[in-house]
Amino acid sequence: MSAHRRPAKLLASPKNRIDLRLTDEARFIRSWLENPLLAGAITPSGRFLARAMAQCVDPASTGPIVELGPGTGPVTQALLARGIAQERLVLVEFEPTFCHLLAQKFPHAKIVRGDAYRLADTLAGSLDAPPAAVVSSLPLLTKPEASRLALLRQAFDLMGPDGRFIQFTYGVKSPVPAHLAASQHFKTQSLAPIWLNLPPARIFIYRHADCPHAVETRPDMIDKLLRQSRRFGREIRDELQEARSRLAPKEAGSPLGEKSLIDPKSRRF
Structure with missing residues (x-):
């Protein structure tokens, strides 16, 4: 190119x-x-x-x-x-x-x-x-x-x-x-x-x-805009759900995941 x-x-x-x-x-x-x-x-x-x-x-x-x-x-x-x-x-x-x-x-x-x-x-x-x-x-x-x-x-x-x-x-x-x-x-x-x-x-x-x-505004144009708006909303919701799933703590181990970010002995982060 x-x-x-x-x-x-x-x-x-x-x-x-x-x-x-x-x-x-x-x-x-x-x-x-x-x-x-x-x-x-x-x-x-x-x-x-x-x-x-x-x-x-x-x-x-x-x-x-x-x-x-x-x-x-x-x-x-x-x-x-x-x-x-x-x-x-x-x-x-x-x-x-x-x-x-x-x-x-x-x-x-x-x-x-x-x-x-x-x-x-x-x-x-x-x-x-x-x-x-x-x-x-x-x-x-x-x-x-x-x-x-x-x-x-x-x-x-x-x-x-x-x-x-x-x-x-x-x-x-x-x-x-x-x-x-x-x-x-x-x-x-x-x-x-x-x-x-x-x-x-x-x-x-x-x-x-x-x-x-x-x-005159065409009804199909308004419908198209509404469909696009709903599609954008679904895409945003899907991205938020995916982000939550990545950030959600795992069941095994501590409440924060398999390895806690906090050391209970030293109380260090």
Whole structure:
């Protein structure tokens, strides 16, 4: 095997995937410690939340897919798995470290460093067509309601009439209150909570009032996520049982096994 292929094989191994995930989480936690209001969450979006957000994007749509606040890229990766070509992705990130990481992970996507809340200015000259969707992981609840509504207006000024603004939140209610969205002729759609995410999250989708197509989540996708969750739970339980069996004391000899760790005469360990 040629030398330039070995790293790709190493990255594909389960151990290296875990190492990369832990490294991404470490970067995210450091970013959160440096600026909690900017990062919003202490860890990246979980795999179930990322997949659910990607399911809200239609791969058959035309135009770029703009992602706001991609961080270390879990939602970006889910969009690719959904069938979105990397060349269609426009990733808007403020943190320089994350921009560098995203450029390494997704070399064919367009990385734009800038303020997502000034979306029109940030994306000036970066779009070759109206976006089909805007997928946001921004911590909207850290901003005033007026700023959230202004972001929504900017996004829909850029998108076509069938565009979708997809936002997740750890809150119970819509991060852009429904009455404010309605005042700008936007519909608000709430999806079922993602209980498998830690903490549980909810996805809200905003569309033009005259856009007739609601976003449907496929039951088979939800069932698949639940099956995966149960499988992971079984694997964890099996590993714990195996660990207990290795650590359990043997019946023969002392209560701690054939050879006690304590010498009763010297009382030494």
